[in-house]
Amino acid sequence: MSTRHEEIADELRQAIDREEYAVGGRLPAETELAARYGVSRGTVRQAVAALTSEGLIGSRQGARRVVLASRRSQSFAELRSFAQWARAMGREATGRVVAQEYLPASAQDAARLQLRPGVPVLHVLRVRGLDGEPVLVERTVYADWISPAVEGIDPDAPSVTQLLFEGTGLVFAYGEHVIDAVAASAQDAELLDIRRTNPLLRVRRVTTTREGRPVEWSDDRYRSDAVSFSVHNSIGNNALARKTAE
Amino acid sequence: MSTRHEEIADELRQAIDREEYAVGGRLPAETELAARYGVSRGTVRQAVAALTSEGLIGSRQGARRVVLASRRSQSFAELRSFAQWARAMGREATGRVVAQEYLPASAQDAARLQLRPGVPVLHVLRVRGLDGEPVLVERTVYADWISPAVEGIDPDAPSVTQLLFEGTGLVFAYGEHVIDAVAASAQDAELLDIRRTNPLLRVRRVTTTREGRPVEWSDDRYRSDAVSFSVHNSIGNNALARKTAE
């Protein structure tokens, strides 16, 4: 919590949580908040802009801001990593590496990770679970420059993201996710302890660093009876988009 | 295109599209752009903030902004509506109402639409297609105060959103989407011309007005061989969240 506008955004979130500002009610005017926190109107606007993009409050020119919802479920911020998400829900994340090998980058790998074709890239097949029950099969390809750091990780480590950050300072900053549904393959079925052809939620994603350099791409398949995804869209912040099949 | 910062954002998007600023290259400094467009630094910052949240450019304090990608696929902005999306891709959206009836609101309907239980709400079962091929089954429940306007709509109308806007001025401003995978039911299979138990991508969504008033909630099932969804996440803009099954 470093900057003033982040502090104010957080105080407002908490105030909404403890129903100081009721859902459906109105937030104080910008000038009111500015006076109360002893900052300029611009700083207040930065704070409320954050809440607006989170969908907590609605905003229209001329009218006071309205509280739309209290904090969505619980977790909202730091849940890019499966392990972090599980911990935030009070459940234990487990992980197990089933197979791991270097293969020369295919044309597809090379394009997605911005590498030259043929460079050896690390393929990892991992099963992840909540409290021991398998819920996710992850097939990940890591860029050559990060592979050595991944290779050394304990096969049973619950959080790869965490270990990569501690080991190399790497931060996953951007992600592009393509979501669809597929029938479980024989291998999926065995690893997740379900029947073949059961529906799975597939998320194919590319994760990049702050500089926009791709780190990994992954095909994740979730047991759809255990995990779903939630997306919030608002006017001017259209994170969710449809795509036709290639 | 009314405000100056929107204009500048658009010019930058176009400049990136025509590779004036190459992917991987650097954007001019804020002061540079401010001078070039004859505006203050604050206005330039509003413009580049839009591109950052779209994932087109990356930003780190101290370093020049980097171009991460050219415009994502094509459509980005105005694709909340199925019909608008289809048109933007040069395909024709079709729609057909299979069934339509008023039922008293269940406790679930009432909670999601913020109505009193028992109020008659309009249930509509609709099949939608691209160029005649069915790709989507939509089971929608409309709030009582908008139902009359929906009821009057031509059963074969391609765009309900458009007609509602023209008829009542209603704008869909916010949406909460929960995504998972399900096996096709017998009815789904018949309507979509696929086999039962084939995997479908299910999107359950609640759409609200600018004031945060829920308008409709819907269970949409997409043929996963025809349509997928794409979500862009960035640091500080975490639209995508996992959820456990209820």
Next chain:
DNA sequence: GCTGAGAACTTGTCTGAACAAGTTGGCCCC
């Protein structure tokens, strides 16, 4: 009691300025 006009209020846009914090490149020295 209802309607319509207008005043008061509120958010959106924009300016110009200053300092803080982080990055990059070049220069000097070894």
Next chain:
DNA sequence: GGGGCCAACTTGTTCAGACAAGTTCTCAGC
């Protein structure tokens, strides 16, 4: 040639003020 330090550059944060554009409330008039 290589390493390290510093200066120049760039983005992030914050302020104070001004006007535009839209909403809400009040009050007069019917």
